[in-house]
Amino acid sequence: MDIMKTFKLENEPKIKSGFIIPESYFDHFSEKVMQQLTKEEPKVISLFLRKKSWLFVAAAIIGLGLIIPIYNDFSNHSSEIDEIILENYIANKSDISDTDLANLLDEEDIQKMSIDLDIEDKSIENELSINSNLEQYITN
Numbered sequence: 001m002d003i004m005k006t007f008k009l010e011n012e013p014k015i016k017s018g019f020i021i022p023e024s025y026f027d028h029f030s031e032k033v034m035q036q037l038t039k040e041e042p043k044v045i046s047l048f049l050r051k052k053s054w055l056f057v058a059a060a061i062i063g064l065g066l067i068i069p070i071y072n073d074f075s076n077h078s079s080e081i082d083e084i085i086l087e088n089y090i091a092n093k094s095d096i097s098d099t100d101l102a103n104l105l106d107e108e109d110i111q112k113m114s115i116d117l118d119i120e121d122k123s124i125e126n127e128l129s130i131n132s133n134l135e136q137y138i139t140n
Contacts, residue, residue, distance in 0.1 A: 090096060105113075128134060 090101070
């Protein structure tokens with residue numbers, strides 16, 4: 001049992017197309033098309049050049065992003081020694097005397113170190129009366 005009927009294209013009647021081409025239409029077709037095209041050549045911009053400029057911009061931004069923090073680190077470090085480091089150094093060096101330190105200081109440094117100890121006599125007496133170790137205060 002053959003369900004499908006065999007179809008032969010050669011035996012069927014042909015359907016004519018509704019389009020008619022004039023007789024020598026394709027003889028001069030390429031010449032007509034070339035005349036209608038613009039004579040000026042368009043400016044060609046390479047995609048590689050566009051990408052190249054964007055690569056330079058990206059490299060410059062990355063470079064600045066890396067250089068600015070490094071520059072800030074170098075410029076923020078002062079040449080002055082940290083006070084805590086200096087204090088620890090002086091406290092641990094036993095061969096430096098008070099006169100040596102005084103000779104190294106100038107008038108401005110001494111002005112900065114001066115502390116105004118405006119303590120009343122009554123508060124000193126109270127503190128001495130509370131503390132039973134008076135000899136330690138007197139000898140030191």
